[in-house]
Amino acid sequence: MLERILAGDERALARAATLIENRASGASDLLRQLFPHTGHALITGITGPPGAGKSTLVDQLARCYRAEKVPLGIIAVDPSSPFSGGALLGDRIRMQQHHDDSGVFIRSMATRGNAGGLARGTLDMALLMDAAGKRAILVETVGVGQDEVEVARLADVTVVVLVPGMGDDVQAIKAGIMEVADVFVINKADLPGAARLEQELRAMISISPRAADTPIVQTVAGEGKGIAECLSAMREVHARKKSDPAATWLPRLRGMLRERLLEQLPEAELEKAAREVANRTTDPYTVVDLMLAQIKRG
Numbered sequence: 368m369l370e371r372i373l374a375g376d377e378r379a380l381a382r383a384a385t386l387i388e389n390r391a392s393g394a395s396d397l398l399r400q401l402f403p404h405t406g407h408a409l410i411t412g413i414t415g416p417p418g419a420g421k422s423t424l425v426d427q428l429a430r431c432y433r434a435e436k437v438p439l440g441i442i443a444v445d446p447s448s449p450f451s452g453g454a455l456l457g458d459r460i461r462m463q464q465h466h467d468d469s470g471v472f473i474r475s476m477a478t479r480g481n482a483g484g485l486a487r488g489t490l491d492m493a494l495l496m497d498a499a500g501k502r503a504i505l506v507e508t509v510g511v512g513q514d515e516v517e518v519a520r521l522a523d524v525t526v527v528v529l530v531p532g533m534g535d536d537v538q539a540i541k542a543g544i545m546e547v548a549d550v551f552v553i554n555k556a557d558l559p560g561a562a563r564l565e566q567e568l569r570a571m572i573s574i575s576p577r578a579a580d581t582p583i584v585q586t587v588a589g590e591g592k593g594i595a596e597c598l599s600a601m602r603e604v605h606a607r608k609k610s611d612p613a614a615t616w617l618p619r620l621r622g623m624l625r626e627r628l629l630e631q632l633p634e635a636e637l638e639k640a641a642r643e644v645a646n647r648t649t650d651p652y653t654v655v656d657l658m659l660a661q662i663k664r665g
């Protein structure tokens with residue numbers, strides 16, 4: 368299976384993706400062997416409020432990449448949120464045009480009410496695609512919560528999609544998501560208020576030392592407008608970051624290690640330990656020592 372994945376075999380890739388999705392036993396072993404073959408793909412996170420046009424943008428970016436024959440992976444993180452109801456179905460229909468194209472591999476990641484492992488699962492999936500020869504990976508998430516920020520953090524480049532008419536809501540956009548933005552896209556620029564939103568954004572980022580030179584691109588994803596500009600902004604940011612790989616890989620790997628460690632301790636164990644401490648039958652310090660010893664024993 369390893370050989371076939373590395374050779375870019377679509378069926379082996381699909382089987383491995385299912386292993387990872389299901390966290391099947393064997394997934395870790397496979398990922399262990401794939402890891403040395405990763406680090407070549409540009410992972411881009413596309414995030415933003417529900418209905419901002421993220422899937423439409425992903426679809427358009429996919430066309431650009433495929434016009435250049437870049438092997439492409441797409442991961443749609445399904446937030447199972449009340450907002451996106453049938454959206455995933457719509458995405459599937461939209462993405463069908465890519466299905467006949469063996470250069471595109473599409474997967475969705477369900478949170479299944481277990482948001483904790485979402486970033487990890489998504490990163491594992493991206494690493495699989497990377498090892499299989501995909502050179503660009505687009506990850507779509509709805510930017511509404513902490514988990515989505517975590518997912519955004521795993522990307523090399525994070526694109527935050529906003530829409531006009533949000534007005535004062537710019538202030539209300541989750542601060543976390545604003546902090547991880549490498550590129551702002553004002554989509555639905557055909558609607559009134561795009562210029563005003565851009566002004567507000569510029570005012571907002573001008574006071575942030577980290578974000579001051581963040582590119583802002585206007586797009587009409589529905590009509591394929593501004594997509595080339597978006598792609599070149601993504602590539603510029605990536606080129607800038609590439610000179611310092613530690614800047615993207617270190618936070619990503621830190622998060623990954625933390626999640627893997629936490630996974631060693633089932634929630635039920637933590638709950639039980641907390642109760643024991645609450646009952647004063649033990650203390651937090653002893654509990655942590657015991658847990659560490661338990662992990663060591665495997």
Ligand SMILES: Nc1nc2c(ncn2[C@@H]2O[C@H](COP(=O)(O)OP(=O)(O)OP(=O)(O)O)[C@@H](O)[C@H]2O)c(=O)[nH]1
Binds near residue numbers: 420454457587
């Ligand atoms: N007017 C206008 N509508 C657009 C544009 N881009 C996308 N839309 C429409 O906006 C709606 C939502 O688009 P999606 O791409 O599904 O948005 P999304 O952000 O992926 O949505 P969720 O995944 O549900 O959060 C669809 O009806 C699109 O046709 C645009 O540039 N202008």
Ligand SMILES: [Mg+2]
Binds near residue numbers: 421422423454458
């Ligand atoms: Mg979508």
